[in-house]
Amino acid sequence: MPNDEPSAAASPEAPEAATPARRMRGGPKGLRITDVAALAGVAPITVSRVFNSPETVAPETLERVRQVVQKLGYVPNRLAGGLSSSRSRLIAAIVPTIAHSLFSETVQVFSETMSRAGYQVLLALSGYSDSNEETLLDAVLSRRPEGVLLTGVAHTESLRERLRNVGMPIVETWDMTATPIDMLVGFSHHQIGAAVAEHFLRRNVRAPGLVSANDDRALARRDGFRERLAQAGIREIAEVLVAPPSSVAVGKAALSTLIEQAPDLDAVFCGSDLLAIGVLGAAKRMGLAVPSQLAICGFGDLEFATETTPQLTTVRVDGTRIGLSAARCLLDRLAGIDKARVTDVGFHLVERETG
Amino acid sequence: MPNDEPSAAASPEAPEAATPARRMRGGPKGLRITDVAALAGVAPITVSRVFNSPETVAPETLERVRQVVQKLGYVPNRLAGGLSSSRSRLIAAIVPTIAHSLFSETVQVFSETMSRAGYQVLLALSGYSDSNEETLLDAVLSRRPEGVLLTGVAHTESLRERLRNVGMPIVETWDMTATPIDMLVGFSHHQIGAAVAEHFLRRNVRAPGLVSANDDRALARRDGFRERLAQAGIREIAEVLVAPPSSVAVGKAALSTLIEQAPDLDAVFCGSDLLAIGVLGAAKRMGLAVPSQLAICGFGDLEFATETTPQLTTVRVDGTRIGLSAARCLLDRLAGIDKARVTDVGFHLVERETG
């Protein structure tokens, strides 16, 4: 039974019988370090050392304190510990979403790595709107994390300024910029767009279209796509921008809209693999051969896509590597090691059947 | 420029010239509530009220304090606030993984809902092993969350006992039990297994097999599957258990192993849709017609599966609803509203082409 209250008698410095004039702040709130200390016959600071620097405690003392901890079921209060030491042992991860997306891989690996290093992860979902990004950041910073993972680089300048000033390690991810706030692990969406354009051009595409979400990174891909096509003299590009989250159904609906814009449409660059699958489905229903009559390129390389839709080309990005690399950046910095500021993990165009 | 230090002169109670005999604990650590209070000409408690109960502050005072907060860029320290008030405003979510899984939907919606209610989510990934579940729980409890979402119900009795004793709202999810720790939102894996067995029996399957991960919930599905088949006189069931994470490749490899065990294999129940896609791919390669020669049932209903693999049957579970419902359970409890202890969200067998 680990729930016996430490009796007043066990406390050597117990004063008179009555409790002193101490205003109660709520009832008893669970075990404190002093409870463990009293039972183990040591000072609170020694119990603290058992948790935070056991190598500085004598073996017998260590053992005795640990037994008491075990018996009582004591769990240190890290709110108090963090406040006192200015080490929250918390890392924040701010991502748009973790549902149906490669971000979930990044967060997964990031979290595992941080966890192994003794940190815990505060998850903050920003959605795709950055209207309330300031509010979200305030909420995150109020926890005093020791580091922050951000998704993307498109923040307002006031935000970037604030983040630079908080003086904690920050990794931006999933994008590329010459002027990161601090560190960056990502790739160029603009380059991806250009690479897909080139892929289409190699296939002698004449009337390419695009369907994607209208977030910053998707738009950067679009711009790269358009620019490369413009170099080849193709300037008329059918385009459907949709609000996130994208889905198979949205992709399906998009194809007819694109064809209305460009009746001779012969290629579609999709903002995600789900959209690509939708476009593929609609193409089949219309009797269009893929990729010979209609080339389709997705983005993200969900594993299933590789397997079930060999007609699709897609752009593979290694979300796992981003998460791992971002975690290492932060951990190195926290360990006082200086780190390369920008890491480009690149991307890979996965071509399938050529039809 | 929000980085001017509040001058000592602005502080009315500034004592002598020299700082008193106060041991420094680290350098200056950023803005404190007293900095805002001094500049706004109010007591710290008033600044506190501006954040925590603005309706109790006079409009002009409110405005003045907010201006100072804005100007200084002050962000309250919630480690301190949480310690002082015993309200951490933190909720923990403990899930096996968020990569490639329906859990990510649950966490997504759970997190969004909690966020809207003013809580932040601490993400703890347990993996599929529960060897270190105690350690993980200690780490979580050390943050003094106000509620916990757990995945599954298969915890050691000592763990269940500890959780019951911490006295905070707890929701178990993604499983079903008659004796939850506190609240539960889930469904019966055993029933799912039985339902899939019945589906196969309706198709006059004779030699069903199973490939799945060997975690608790997958094994519960297996047991339901076997029991229902046993009732129909089918007791020989080819079985491949694999370590998580499951993947398309693992599914592919599994089919030949199953066929070695049962050469006349005519149905496979897969522990996930990725496995099912792998089995489907392998079946095609072997020239087996799906589902006429080999019926395949997955689990999870990833959106793509519905679209790209109409030959597959799958079991749909609403991870989104679980997340939302779990969040509401916790929020209601935190608001003092008593809540139904167990919610069965059920599942849905999605049959496709009968081929």
Place this chain on the structure above:
DNA sequence: CTGAAAGCGCTTACAG
């Protein structure tokens, strides 16, 4: 509507 004092449960910075 506002504030002075005390306390939340730890750890730092010394000191021995």
Place this chain on the structure above:
DNA sequence: CTGAAAGCGCTTACAG
């Protein structure tokens, strides 16, 4: 290797 005192930055519980 161990400990007494002070402090981390807030909020509670009063009091006015």
